[in-house]
Amino acid sequence: MEREIKELAYQLGADVCGIGSINRFEDAPSGFSPLDLFDKCKSVIVLGVALPKGSYEVPPRLLYSHFNNKAFTVLDEIEFKLAKELEEKYNCFAVPVPPNTPYEYWDVETLTGKGLISMKHAAVLCGLGSMGKSSLLLNSEYGNRLNLGAVLTDLELKSDDLQPDICIPECSKCIDSCPVQAIADKRVNQKLCRMNTYSKTSKGFDTIDCNKCRTVCPVRFGKEL
Structure with a gap:
């Protein structure tokens, strides 16, 4: 199933x-x-x-x-x-x-x-x-x-195996690159992040102005295990 x-x-x-x-x-x-x-x-x-x-x-x-x-x-x-x-x-x-x-x-x-x-x-x-x-x-x-x-x-299904951690232990690129220092201890200060990230164009379209935590990650495109 x-x-x-x-x-x-x-x-x-x-x-x-x-x-x-x-x-x-x-x-x-x-x-x-x-x-x-x-x-x-x-x-x-x-x-x-x-x-x-x-x-x-x-x-x-x-x-x-x-x-x-x-x-x-x-x-x-x-x-x-x-x-x-x-x-x-x-x-x-x-x-x-x-x-x-x-x-x-x-x-x-x-x-x-x-x-x-x-x-x-x-x-x-x-x-x-x-x-x-x-x-x-x-x-x-x-x-x-x-x-x-x-x-x-409500179906009883078999669980998939948990996956190993692929985060690089010594890497801190996401933390260091955050322009508002919103990241610490695998948590994000949402107030700092939201105020820096979300805005609108002059026409009123919603925008995302920062995604550095995603784009600087060495495993952003995956990692062979």
Whole structure:
């Protein structure tokens, strides 16, 4: 069944697909566990769509910004279709989780937002990679270029193996290159990051003005294990 689910995810456009039992999520913070969204959840399926390598070779303000958002739209559609296919094929419940927005938690003082679940942590627990010093997911094939989404299901599925850490121990390029020193201890000060990163054109289009933590990473395009 697990293989069939992954093949379906790939057919729908996912670049990666990982599966984890709900038991792996026991340490999820209260309010942000898959079980807080769907109390019948027994397995989590995480999907990833990779940005083109070329999007890292140009200034981020317009091109990277546009297609970073496009990846979330693609993930929305893949999740929605996958959930419907799972329910039809396996007579189960499947709950697609928005890969980006909307979410409920917002701290206006610190400009901290939290997704319904942490997609990056879910990806680690579903065998899709390890966490970098920048708090970005590092995948052996796609580096840090994956945008992530998830589907929760009451199917009991076998977990994928967890992956080794590919973050280079002595490397601190993401930390050192951050223009506002927002990165420390695998955490990001969202207020500093948001104020430096997000803006608008004079026409009102949303922009991303900084993605250095992604583009300076030595394993941004993946790493052979």
